[in-house]
Amino acid sequence: MKEKDEIAKRLGANIANARRARGLTQAQVAKSVFVTAQAVSKWESGKSQPDVGTLFALSQLLGVTTDELLK
Numbered sequence: 001m002k003e004k005d006e007i008a009k010r011l012g013a014n015i016a017n018a019r020r021a022r023g024l025t026q027a028q029v030a031k032s033v034f035v036t037a038q039a040v041s042k043w044e045s046g047k048s049q050p051d052v053g054t055l056f057a058l059s060q061l062l063g064v065t066t067d068e069l070l071k
Helices: 002-021 026-033 037-045 052-062 066-070
Strands: none
Touching: 002 037, 002 052, 002 066, 026 037, 026 052, 052 066
16 A cells, blocks of 8 residues: 555646646636646645546646656
């Protein structure tokens, strides 16, 4: 379970960094990918992860590949 937690934290940090680099708020990201701002906050803190379809939408919105978000 520890490895899964590390992956979630790394993914969350990558989402947060890409979001900030684009000058977007969590609320703006949430509206664009049809989730709540609380969901984005949970992703960024590593408490949960977006589903595959949302991950793809995030990568497009943030101008990065899904691989960049996952590494």
